[in-house]
Amino acid sequence: MVMIDNIPSIIFLWCYMFIIWGNLIYIWIKKPMVITKSWKLIFGAFLLLAFGDVFHLVPRTYLWFQYSINHQTDIYTTSIGINVYGFGLIMTGITMTFFYLLFYLFWKEQFIKFVDVPALKSIKSRIRILDGIAFGSVILRTILILLPWNHYGSEPTYYLGFMSFRLLTNLPLYIIGIEVLVLFLKSTQKTPGSEVVHMDIQIALKRSSVWIIVSFITYTITLLGSPVVPLLGMMMIPKTIAYLLVFYYMKKFILLNPSSLKFEKEIALAI
Template identity: 30%
Template sequence: MSKKEKPLGMRIGENVFCIGYLVFALVAGCTFILRAQATGDIFYSICAGMTLLLGCGDAFHLVPRIMINFKGATTIESEQRKRDFWLGLGNLVSSVTMTVFYLFFFAALSVKHGNGDISSVSGNRMILLMVLIVLAVIRIALCAFPQNRWFSKEKDTNWGLYRNIPFVVMGVITVGYLIMLFQEWLLAVLVTVSFVCYMVVVLGANRKPMLGMMMIPKTICYLWMISLFL
């Protein structure tokens, strides 16, 4: 076994978790669609878009990881470059979809705590949504810079920080309105934990790869959040 290869048990466990997460996101998304069709409630339509966007975006980086775990380590340079490309592309796509996820998240909460339709996103809530949209656009634009080195193993930690500054601000605003506007304390805790785990990975996983395991509690937070909407 290659020194760089994960133990078989770890690879199997990671694959089971990743596949379970993707199946859950698909089933939850389809459940929201069926509820939206049955009730005509726009809340479920927004939740369906939010959940399927998250699951499909994460699939871009989880499916390559699943395939790599099945195949094991490689010493073939061309194969490694191919893996780096697909993992990098997956991380780029999921960074974008995860950002847009919070726009759907805000809209869903506004409808849930409003009068049940899209007009609930008005007044102060519309201002907050516009601020989130601006931050999301800035974050996505920063993700597009080549200095991020998405397709290389040698990541630039500084750019990992730059592109995530607007994302963290989105998280702070999200937690703020969850507490002050909606009194959704459990969701506030889940969003906070997911952001903390994510930033630990962004800032530390390059130097200490085991910190990448923090993506597991981050993902569990997302599963819990979707479950609460269900």
């Protein structure tokens, strides 16, 4: 059976939505006069994250309202309940995948443009492979998400207590997520060439990487553990908080600091 919400979980979800949408609106109002491609990629990533969560939050709120307020205790097992809940999971899954793709494109925009920096040439030589991993993961996961064996909105078929088709569906997300994480950490190490990117961007990527790791750990616990111990589904709460902290660091050091995106051009001209 799908997770049945309660008043605290609904309040938490709506608080999360107000925070992320409120900040997106504020960032858009404060946007720089000249919007760079890098700025668009980061802003677009979090816009996708918030937009996708709307499709997840609204169905959950609707089902909770019908279940708790209207006492329609079978709403989660009706065709309407299954379709509404399932559609939300599908949209959230797709937008989350593209979230990481935009993060990858942001990394590429910031680091790979400096072709004359020796420390970046080794990464530059493998860029086609990295592109293939990123775009291939997005295409594969989108296809897997749309397959009926995920049983979105209803109880999936488990093997060995926790395995289901949804594990396979999530593998491409782990691949592109780990790729982005490794590139963020590797590219911001203290090496010749790392100085071509503004220090604020390096700080944002390093601190965001910590919370991306937290998000994957908590998501993995939920994915593998909740079929065995349903209470572990609450690990999605720290996962959500982790993404808010990623948003916070990207907002503080990049989205509200356009000088960090202009500085890159000045250094490139000086190399």
